[in-house]
């Protein structure tokens with residue numbers, strides 16, 4: 012077997028990417044192996060340089076290196092340039108390294124798979140970290156009418172939106188609210204899409220928003236891969252929901268296509284990701 016692709020990050024041990032990417036390779040009769048490459052800050056330059064070797068296809072990149080890898084690459088696609096973050100590296104035939112960001116389109120494709128349409132939508136986005144940045148850029152590029160970013164640290168949300176706007180020609184209505192601001196209730200009531208891109212809920216207990224704010228007309232998305240208290244509350248209140256597994260699979264499918272030039276077997280990848288996640292619990 013050839014270890015031609017892997018995940019660069021720290022930590023990486025709970026990732027389900029090896030399971031669903033290997034399933035995609037096997038579906039196409041390829042013997043490639045997707046490895047986990049835990050990488051310290053000191054090792055990052057050498058790790059990325061190793062991707063230039065013959066036989067390598069590239070890598071995925073996760074926390075905390077999505078921005079740190081940018082100067083180590085030869086070229087970036089437009090989306091990776093706009094969000095200053097790379098989650099997929101493709102080794103080209105001449106050994107040069109091309110950086111992409113498939114989180115942005117992966118999020119939009121997952122949203123549409125759940126019946127959500129970002130065009131002309133009023134959106135409330137909880138969070139202003141790295142994944143919220145990809146979501147905000149995706150929503151702006153897809154033609155959202157308004158985006159209200161709610162974050163514990165509103166200054167971070169202001170900076171994020173300034174960067175996103177500078178990278179696009181679109182001009183949606185934008186608003187930043189602190190998590191405890193009374194205006195949050197009104198923004199959620201007037202929205203069609205409610206997205207959690209904070210890490211609140213990873214513990215299986217906490218929720219980024221009071222349940223009584225959630226109305227049945229909303230599509231509620233949580234980027235966390237599992238079913239969180241936030242999604243449980245949303246379902247109890249009659250809203251449609253989606254967890255982060257679909258975005259993970261969609262961004263992975265786009266990465267697979269960039270590495271191989273083949274059509275990603277989405278259903279195969281989704282089933283393998285689901286099974287790997289269930290085996291972890």
Ligand code: NAP
Pocket residue numbers: 074114137138139140141142143162163164167208209210211213234235236255256258259260262
């Ligand atoms: P990040 O850059 O560290 O950002 C974390 C966000 O959560 C910030 O907005 C932060 O607010 C907020 N936060 C953290 N702890 C909080 C608390 N106790 N109370 C209130 N707010 C809090 O993380 P990230 O990379 O964006 O990831 C966020 C989540 O998305 C993670 O759960 C990750 O698993 C998930 N994710 C999913 C996918 C996918 O494909 N589905 C992809 C990427 C990430 P402050 O700004 O105030 O600190």
